[in-house]
Amino acid sequence: MKEETLRIIQPEQIQRFEKILEQKRLHHAYLFTGAFASFEMAQFLAQALFCEEKKGVFACGRCRNCRLIEEEAFSDVTVLRPTNQLIKTETIRELVRKFSQSGIEGNRQVFIICEADKMHVHAANSLLKVIEEPQSEIYVFFLASDAEKILPTIRSRTQVFHFPKSHAYLVHRLEQEGLMRQQADMLATYAQSEAEALGAAKSTSFMRSLDEVERFVKSLLNGQKLAYVQVSSLVHLADDKEKQAQILRLIEVCLAKEIMQPKAQFYLTALSKTYQMWQANVSFQNALEYMVLNRQSSF
Incomplete structure (x- = not known):
């Protein structure tokens, strides 16, 4: 550099x-x-x-x-x-x-x-x-x-x-790599370094996971029952611990983008418990299903 x-x-x-x-x-x-x-x-x-x-x-x-x-x-x-x-x-x-x-x-x-x-x-x-x-x-x-x-x-x-992350610089670099602004912004939030961001942008499996997580979070926030069904799609994409941690982090990033919504705040709290369950060797699928089903009655 x-x-x-x-x-x-x-x-x-x-x-x-x-x-x-x-x-x-x-x-x-x-x-x-x-x-x-x-x-x-x-x-x-x-x-x-x-x-x-x-x-x-x-x-x-x-x-x-x-x-x-x-x-x-x-x-x-x-x-x-x-x-x-x-x-x-x-x-x-x-x-x-x-x-x-x-x-x-x-x-x-x-x-x-x-x-x-x-x-x-x-x-x-x-x-x-x-x-x-x-x-x-x-x-x-x-x-x-x-x-x-x-x-x-x-x-x-x-x-x-x-060495704090420069979000604006990362977004610019990712847009240079051909990502749309929304994708670049999401990936810049997720990644801790330029190398990680550029590597993820070039990874077909990562970008597919990002798309699936965005759909999943949208369903959560819209109160759709589809979110429960989508859990199996996320599980299919995450066949090892590293990919599972990746998806949990992506869910966190997507929810944080909508932090002004009460539902997003609720699900961020639920995600914390989900992460603890997963770390305690509860299956990835069961942990995600817990997050989807653990909703406030007003939702």
């Missing part, structure tokens, strides 16, 4: 880092929360550290080092992601061993840990000493959707920056 784009969607954060770099006060450990362009900002700062043709304090984005960092192929910038929804302790211990080594291109090293909230607790604890007392010039960026999901001991040793 280019500097110009970051200035549009995260103007406050890029201005803060511009001052930090000008003062040469880049901290060795950061926690980026919110997930909206946080990875791109971490990469951008890594480029600023290694760029061969800087523009002021920021990277040119075109030189060999900048291109390799963007492609995740630069030897002194390590990007770590979960495997099967987990960052294992051994993976972090291997990372810790790298901390004690000098960089290949120079003395600096950058480590970007994506979805850091998925580190095993022992893995996170393995990092405490090295981020508190680094033995070499290292910079660690922890990326997580929510700061509260990170161990307090890690959180207290980092500088925390929040």
